[in-house]
Amino acid sequence: MHVTLVHVHVKLDHIDDFIAATKRNHEASIREAGNRRFDVLQSPENPGQFILYEAYVSAEDAAAHKQTEHYFAWRDTVADWMAEPRQGIRYEGLFPQG
Numbered sequence: 001m002h003v004t005l006v007h008v009h010v011k012l013d014h015i016d017d018f019i020a021a022t023k024r025n026h027e028a029s030i031r032e033a034g035n036r037r038f039d040v041l042q043s044p045e046n047p048g049q050f051i052l053y054e055a056y057v058s059a060e061d062a063a064a065h066k067q068t069e070h071y072f073a074w075r076d077t078v079a080d081w082m083a084e085p086r087q088g089i090r091y092e093g094l095f096p097q098g
Helices: 012-029 059-065 069-081
Strands: 002-009 035-042 049-056 087-092
Touching: 002 059, 012 035, 012 049, 012 069, 049 059
Parallel strands: none
Antiparallel strands: 002 049, 002 087, 035 049
16 A cells, blocks of 8 residues: 655644635545545644655556646645645554555
């Protein structure tokens, strides 16, 4: 399984906007054929810190996600709300399999 943890630091005055935009992206992403998980996590200690846990069957499925209209809309909408560039860290999902 192809897993990416995307670390996002959002400006405090845009947290609610980011959550709303990310919810729309989440809802569309979980309907993609190769998607296994698309979790959105927020730090309780630092509300501007988020992690997006994205799990796809394959690298091709993850790449296809980045060609969707909902991804483009999310990326362009949230770009100015970030306190620093987001960072995606790639992992190989071992369990559960497939």
